[in-house]
Amino acid sequence: MIELKHLKKAYETEFNRLEVLKGIDLEIDQGEFVAIMGSSGSGKSTLLNILGILDEYDQGEYILDGTLIKDLSQKQAALYRNKFIGFVFQSFNLLSFKTALENVALPLYYQKVERQERLKLAEEYLDRVGLKEWAQHHPNQMSGGQQQRVAIARALISQPKVILADEPTGALDTTTSHDVMNIFRDINDEGITVLVVTHEHDISAMASRTINIKDGLIEN
């Protein structure tokens, strides 16, 4: 599903050059549940952004579901993101002026799905994360755990091949964290590849494989 070949990425400023990823080789099969661990500054977030086609890389190759992701136009990148990837962020990133239901339905808007159809689907996905009753609430009326579940429903609605989660439990307490991770496990059981970036060991322990990153390289 995901194949990285000697991937390199550096951030350049006027005065210095910071090499964040120094040659990552990685292969993730379809249906895997992988945790990416590393301390802050290790390059794990950068890796996730590249995997999510939110950021570009300098050297190497990234093949997603048999497609080489390199030098894409903004439009192509948007298309692949919408088709292949569902994002879950640490800070939820819901649109505050939209209801839970509308937030979940938003990716389908960019797939040109009819309004009635996408609201119906959004309701189904909200039901799957146990928030059907909260459909008409705005994000600021919900708890952190609830917001993250809305974000997960939003990530799932476009039926992506890969779910990328960046510290999805970083803003949640332990119990809620485990609830959220259980949802990820359920998703994974349906055959969707799940990648979770975390620095918490009990979270990574719930994944089927853990990849450690240190100083821009994968540790074995």
Added chain:
Amino acid sequence: MRRIIDFDKWDEIFGTIRRHPLRTFLTALSVWWGIFMLIILLGAQSGLENSFEYNFSDDALNSLWIYGGMTSEEYKGLPPGRSINFTTTDYDLVKDDIEGIDHVTGRYYLRGDVVITRGAESLSFPVRCVHPDHAILENTLMTYGRFVNEKDISELRKVCVIGRAVKDAFYEGNEEAIGTYLKIKEIQYQVVGVFDDTGSEREVEMIYIPITTCQSVYDREDRIHQLMATMGNATLSQSQKIEADVRSKMASLHKFSINDDQALYIGNGMEDYNEFKTVMNVMKAFGWFVGIGSIIAGVIGVSNIMLIVVKDRTREIGIRKALGATPYSIISMIVQESVFITAIAGYVGLLMGFGIIFGIDQLMVANDVEIEFFRHPEVSFPVVMTALILLVICGALAGLLPAVKAVRVNPVTAMKDV
């Protein structure tokens, strides 16, 4: 698949507008104000201009007004301080000896309150004694009967021509005035005409009688208080030549220095109109200056707000991009929203501005209000539409530039931007 009207997109736009009332209001306000002020300004300016045009329409534009004054210089042994009084000789001089003059009239005023009597009713109205050409010079419009004619002049007939207000004062509704008699300063005159005037209300309170009758009855001399003449199709420079000609011939007739500008006063309608046109053009230029200023202020207002709006939405743009929004879909959403708000606000400003200008005009007409410097305010629709379209385009551009910039921002960076 593309539809002509993307209802889904408008739904998304309306959703955003509805949930951000303050930002929508502020954008709308600056556009509304720009258009509204422009219309009020143009309306006020046209009101002023129309009132001037109207006041000028009272008299022929190509007219010369000649008054005698008092000499201020010694001339050929004659002392200063002599009054220059016109007589029929001066009338003949202007009529026959000046090239370029086509109509001439003298005026003799009956001084003080002139009591006019009909039956038991006595009222006071101004009386002017004139030549037949006076009707042409004053733009007098006959509604019944005729004006003073040459026969009245040569036979010293006791006839009079009365203004609409005089008729309304002495006669009931449809009562025939022609053929009846009015007593002016104890002498009976037969009414031969009723007139209206394009000028102010004062003009229709006037009574005209033949100048020769007047001279023989009230003056026993052939004095004339004032001469007026028209100059055909003379240009401004030709009119100035005629004016100089009148001055030099009158100077030799009355024996005063041609350079003595206190001895003779000549008003040149062409010169006045020209001056008025110059003043009007300066005012117009000023109006445009302020109008364009208010449009620019509107554009800057919209640009500023769009800049803030887009900055405000950086995070939202990042989120939308992460969910698969193409740059085009985001830019077009922001621009369409901006165009929609500016167009609606501008249109409302336009309607309100027009409404106020139209309302003032209607009120003034309905209540018969006559203000000297304000009349029939009106606004050119094409000018205002151009301004509105300009404002909408600027609003779109103002939204476009920051939107393009915002879309280029990496979604990760954008989403961290709280």
